[in-house]
Amino acid sequence: QVQLVESGGGLVQPGGSLRLSCAASGNIFSISSMGWYRQAPGKQRELVAENENGVGTNYADSVKGRFTIARDNAKNTVYLQMNSLKPEDSAVYYCNALVNSYTGSRYIWNTYWGQGTQVTVSS
Numbered sequence: 001q002v003q004l005v006e007s008g009g010g011l012v013q014p015g016g017s018l019r020l021s022c023a024a025s026g027n028i029f030s031i032s033s034m035g036w037y038r039q040a041p042g043k044q045r046e047l048v049a050e051n052e053n054g055v056g057t058n059y060a061d062s063v064k065g066r067f068t069i070a071r072d073n074a075k076n077t078v079y080l081q082m083n084s085l086k087p088e089d090s091a092v093y094y095c096n097a098l099v100n101s102y103t104g105s106r107y108i109w110n111t112y113w114g115q116g117t118q119v120t121v122s123s
Helices: none
Strands: 002-007 010-012 018-026 030-039 046-052 056-059 067-072 077-082 091-102 107-113 117-121
Touching: 002 091, 002 107, 018 030, 018 091, 018 117, 030 067, 030 077, 046 067, 046 077, 056 067, 077 091
Parallel strands: 010 117
Antiparallel strands: 002 018, 018 077, 030 046, 030 091, 046 056, 067 077, 091 107, 091 117
């Protein structure tokens, strides 16, 4: 089993910054991709940013130029630096990871989610 633990959410004024962190632990052989999604009330969960080994990064158009995703593979951790925050960025942010684990007889891939961290942008 794999656990994703997020931190760094909170309340910030428009124009401010926050940095989210997500650390993966457990039965991890390798991690292919790590990313961040968000879900606002009444809306579907949407991709914010993702980083895939050997491929690169991908951002939602709404956050390009303001958010930056970074990974520390040695720590199995992904970060999301959020600058110039807007009220429409308010949502629960979820960490996501595609993880390869060894079961004792074979390797398997599974997608895991964090518990979510609230980001509120308001004056």
